[in-house]
Amino acid sequence: MFSASANLTARRFASTRFFRSARAAASRGCRGVRLTAPRARLDVECRPESYSEELAEKIAIARSHFDDVCALPTQTETHESARTEFRMRAEFKVWHDGDRSYYAMSDSDRPKEPVEIADFPMASKKIRELMPALLREVTKTETLRRKLFQANFLTTTTGDAVVSLLYHRQLDDNWEREAEAMRARLGIDIIGRARKQKKVLAKDFVTEKVVVDGREFSYKQLEGSFTQPNAGIAAQMLEWARSVATNDSPDGEGSVDVSTRDLLELYCGNGHFTIALAPLFRKCLATEISKSSVAAAQVNMAANGVDNLVIARLSAEELSDALNGGREYTRLKDINLASYDLSTILVDPPRAGMGDEVSTFCAQFERIIYISCNPETLARDCRVLSKTHDVKRFAVFDQFPYTPHLESGVLLKKR
Missing domain, CATH: 3.40.50.150 (Vaccinia Virus protein VP39)
Incomplete structure (x- = not known):
């Protein structure tokens, strides 16, 4: 399987070297140097130990866009995030390999090769709890598993949650019965989506x-x-x-x-x-x-x-x-x-x-x-x-x- 951690760590260090050289050039008076963010790619790793450095790099990029536009205040009012479990929503592909199903994302360099997501430390505590529980539920029965291709999670800081399940097939009464039973067991709201279909079990908001x-x-x-x-x-x-x-x-x-x-x-x-x-x-x-x-x-x-x-x-x-x-x-x-x-x-x-x-x-x-x-x-x-x-x-x-x-x-x- 694709080794996300090793690849992403190497890319982070390469990015850091680039930023350092660009900032050094700017400090020498090379006004033509424009700091540019690296192209966004799949990145699911939390790095609390380098958070401050990475944020400082992003701030330098943001401020550099104004160099030939207007004067900014000397002080940047910086609002930092929690280092983990900060995302209240997340979307995952659901990949099927024989009898096994798992969450996946795609790397932009290899979009046809799924990257398995066993855990997502960026996601809220509620999403991290629901991810394995939901996967166990949908793989218990072919009715919920068949042609399921995506799961979208929306949560709140108070524990409210709605999960949307997206299918490449029409959803019938059997699906609705089993999805309702799953909803009751998990204590969340469920939405089933297919082409021209939206089945809301309980509510479609948090x-x-x-x-x-x-x-x-x-x-x-x-x-x-x-x-x-x-x-x-x-x-x-x-x-x-x-x-x-x-x-x-x-x-x-x-x-x-x-x-x-x-x-x-x-x-x-x-x-x-x-x-x-x-x-x-x-x-x-x-x-x-x-x-x-x-x-x-x-x-x-x-x-x-x-x-x-x-x-x-x-x-x-x-x-x-x-x-x-x-x-x-x-x-x-x-x-x-x-x-x-x-x-x-x-x-x-x-x-x-x-x-x-x-x-x-x-x-x-x-x-x-x-x-x-x-x-x-x-x-x-x-x-x-x-x-x-x-x-x-x-x-x-x-x-x-x-x-x-x-x-x-x-x-x-x-x-």
């Missing part, structure tokens, strides 16, 4: 509870929809977003009273950021294009007693058009846009970033809170935003330890 600044927030998280994968970091991101909404610096200097002003959020998803920020503002307006995410956000608003937030099912481009006096949108007919005093905008776009059009729209606001899962596109958008705004705070959030990926955030304030 409820996460997050304590932020001493207050507990509750979030309905739908199976199949985007959720923050690292719960510990998600809580830190909420705390940071609340902090930058009212402070220009991490030490509390330059405090801003936003209690009489309003917040706009684009790409709000299930209301993750908006609901935590809403208590700080007079009113909030948010947009989200996904119908299921809007429905989840409405549930989350009610669960958290948020009554000063309105969500419009529009794209960021459509709302910016409406706010700038463009066409009238049916989905805004019950929303009085003129009643909002929108001083702060929060954006958490996809990896592709916002682009010039939406960035130009955001430049109208006094304060911009930009959360990004791609520092490179964040820097690209800041090329537009920095024409009118200064970066007051810069933070990184290590959602995905031991990988090249790094979340980041900036607070931009109009000059």
Whole structure:
């Protein structure tokens, strides 16, 4: 079998040597040197002993994207992850070899060769407990095992769990009976998926509870929809977003009273950021294009007693058009846009970033809170935003330890 540990360890040392040489060149004044993350490949190893070094390398890469764009604060507000058991969701192929079945992932260099995953230390404690238990259950009977090709786990810090089983065949009443019995034994919710089929046993969501600044927030998280994968970091991101909404610096200097002003959020998803920020503002307006995410956000608003937030099912481009006096949108007919005093905008776009059009729209606001899962596109958008705004705070959030990926955030304030 493919030796993940040996290969990944060798690759990590090669990567470290590259970063060191690149940083050394940059320190000698070679401004043409651009630190670049290694290509993401299968990496399931946790390396607590080198965590700090690897994170420092990722931060150097993230900051390097801004070298010829705009000035960043000297201080990087660094939010570290738990070293193990930090992922609340995970997806595995289910591979069958004769009478034996096992979880597998694919290495990008050898995509047709499955890499067996006997354990996944990055996954939450609940996922690690469920992995062998679920495999034992589905391999007891051909009804549950036959043509099963994937298992997706979604869990919470409080032990809530839903598992989706994906099949290359249609699911019948026999499958439903045996899956329900398995669900009862494991104490979880089960979803069966096949082409044009979705069978939900109990429910298709989990409820996460997050304590932020001493207050507990509750979030309905739908199976199949985007959720923050690292719960510990998600809580830190909420705390940071609340902090930058009212402070220009991490030490509390330059405090801003936003209690009489309003917040706009684009790409709000299930209301993750908006609901935590809403208590700080007079009113909030948010947009989200996904119908299921809007429905989840409405549930989350009610669960958290948020009554000063309105969500419009529009794209960021459509709302910016409406706010700038463009066409009238049916989905805004019950929303009085003129009643909002929108001083702060929060954006958490996809990896592709916002682009010039939406960035130009955001430049109208006094304060911009930009959360990004791609520092490179964040820097690209800041090329537009920095024409009118200064970066007051810069933070990184290590959602995905031991990988090249790094979340980041900036607070931009109009000059």
